[in-house]
Amino acid sequence: xxxxxxxxxxxxxxVGSPLSLECTVEGTSNPNLYWYRQAAGxxxxxxxxxxxxxxxxxxxxxxxxxxxxxxxQFILSSKKLLLSDSGFYLCAWTAIRTGGLEAFFGQGTRxxxx
Amino acid sequence: xxxVAQPEDQVNVAEGNPLTVKxxxxxxxxxxxxxxxQYPNRGLQFxxxxxxxxxxxxxxYGFEAEFNKSQTSFHLKKPSALVSDSALxxxxxxxxxxxxxxxIFGQGTTLQVKP
Numbered sequence: 682x683x684x685x686x687x688x689x690x691x692x693x694x695x696v697g698s699p700l701s702l703e704c705t706v707e708g709t710s711n712p713n714l715y716w717y718r719q720a721a722g723x724x725x726x727x728x729x730x731x732x733x734x735x736x737x738x739x740x741x742x743x744x745x746x747x748x749x750x751x752x753x754q755f756i757l758s759s760k761k762l763l764l765s766d767s768g769f770y771l772c773a774w775t776a777i778r779t780g781g782l783e784a785f786f787g788q789g790t791r792x793x794x795x
Numbered sequence: 796x797x798x799v800a801q802p803e804d805q806v807n808v809a810e811g812n813p814l815t816v817k818x819x820x821x822x823x824x825x826x827x828x829x830x831x832x833q834y835p836n837r838g839l840q841f842x843x844x845x846x847x848x849x850x851x852x853x854x855x856y857g858f859e860a861e862f863n864k865s866q867t868s869f870h871l872k873k874p875s876a877l878v879s880d881s882a883l884x885x886x887x888x889x890x891x892x893x894x895x896x897x898x899i900f901g902q903g904t905t906l907q908v909k910p
Binding site: 723738 | 827829831836837838839840841844846883885889894895896897898900901903
């Protein structure tokens with residue numbers, strides 16, 4: 682069966698420090714991968730998505746970047762965090778190439794920038 | 796532009812009563828619709844989806860949803876609510892442009908089931 686791992690679960694970082702959040706998927710190949718952010722415990726905003734290794738699409742201009750160095754690995758980064766980067770970050774995948782339509786989510790990372 | 800609306804920030808029901816969480820959508824063509832549930836500080840769990848076929852879709856944990864094309868709605872329902880159903884519920888529609896699988900989410904509805 683397929684599983685998605687996301688870590689760390691919580692993170693407190695000072696303003697101006699770097700960030701690296703990692704997400705890996707097991708049990709599938711060629712997934713589409715996504716990073717969402719949930720602010721104030723409500724709406725979800727798509728930040729980045731990737732349809733393949735090295736292919737990243739950004740949905741909103743921001744202080745963050747994403748990379749996909751391997752087929753099932755998706756990394757969210759920042760060189761210098763801002764207070765406004767605080768939020769709940771969720772990684773997700775879809776098996777779109779095999780007809781899968783629903784997305785499956787990781788457990789999330791609670792980022793607090795202080 | 797495609798969008799999803801959840802008109803209620805919060806829904807309160809008593810345990811054992813039926814529940815409905817509302818969702819309306821705006822999509823060109825036939826929509827792919829989804830419901831997800833989120834427990835505190837957790838990721839989203841897939842509940843059910845409508846792609847085509849029967850308008851009444853059954854999903855996990857006894858939930859179902861009714862697709863109504865004329866009203867552009869996809870309300871989530873359960874005949875008898877449990878206290879453990881208390882959570883944040885999201886309706887979503889798949890962005891059909893480019894076959895990227897991106898989801899467009901509503902703002903979420905908090906369901907509170909009281910004993």
